[in-house]
Amino acid sequence: MDILISAFILGLMGSFHCVGMCGPIALSLPLRGENFLQKTAGGLLYNIGRTITYGVMGAFFGLIGHGFQMLGFQQLISIIMGSLMIFSVLLPWLFKNRLAGNFGFFTSPLRRAIQRLFKKRSYRGLFLIGILNGLLPCGLVYLAIAGAIGTGNLYYSIAFMVLFGLGTLPMMLLISWAGNLFSTAIRNKINRVIPYLIVIIGALFILRGLTLGIPFLSPPAEKLTPATHMNSTAPMKASDAVKHSCCQPDSIVK
Numbered sequence: 001m002d003i004l005i006s007a008f009i010l011g012l013m014g015s016f017h018c019v020g021m022c023g024p025i026a027l028s029l030p031l032r033g034e035n036f037l038q039k040t041a042g043g044l045l046y047n048i049g050r051t052i053t054y055g056v057m058g059a060f061f062g063l064i065g066h067g068f069q070m071l072g073f074q075q076l077i078s079i080i081m082g083s084l085m086i087f088s089v090l091l092p093w094l095f096k097n098r099l100a101g102n103f104g105f106f107t108s109p110l111r112r113a114i115q116r117l118f119k120k121r122s123y124r125g126l127f128l129i130g131i132l133n134g135l136l137p138c139g140l141v142y143l144a145i146a147g148a149i150g151t152g153n154l155y156y157s158i159a160f161m162v163l164f165g166l167g168t169l170p171m172m173l174l175i176s177w178a179g180n181l182f183s184t185a186i187r188n189k190i191n192r193v194i195p196y197l198i199v200i201i202g203a204l205f206i207l208r209g210l211t212l213g214i215p216f217l218s219p220p221a222e223k224l225t226p227a228t229h230m231n232s233t234a235p236m237k238a239s240d241a242v243k244h245s246c247c248q249p250d251s252i253v254k
Helices: 002-021 023-027 036-070 074-090 092-099 104-118 123-133 139-151 154-178 184-191 194-210 226-243 249-253
Strands: none
Touching (some): 002 139, 002 194, 036 074, 104 123, 139 154, 139 194
């Protein structure tokens, strides 16, 4: 549960970073209507669209994480994903060089589709803009995906990405409403906190993978895989029941 809470906090704090990345799109959204409620509905549809895309990403990468879990690598993957988060803060130049590629073949069609939707002042268009916007490359989303894989569970992975998206919603909705509400200086101060938050979340994943038996922070391995735990303990209970029953062959002989 603490991992899912951290996903929401990552989205909430990281949304100040999103002001610079996705802010221009949110600022220029063709919100339909003139009154507050209509504009709010349009802004919500845009952000719900982004969140749905994140949820679909969570499902896709959750299957990968679940595959590792089925192979018995859940703890290892959790440690690796947590370490990647921390290294992305400590060695940003390394990740920038590895991840920064030419995504024009992918992003150019997306941006053209978004531009066409901007010309249609409709709620459907706003929703589709959000769907497509969620596909645009973003370093913060990459970190959220790493966290989703690290959960090792399909449903947790979806929840992780959805909560991450919901965390970004308040700030992005405010931008859609009233433009740039925060000065660059304030955003820069908040952005300085984000690396510390990423390190904390990375440490949570590492602790989770180490299975040290610390409640909530590092539960034992059987708590991370309850189905396996149930399957392994059920035969023992059954044998104990037979052992102490009056119908056991030894007791009959006696």
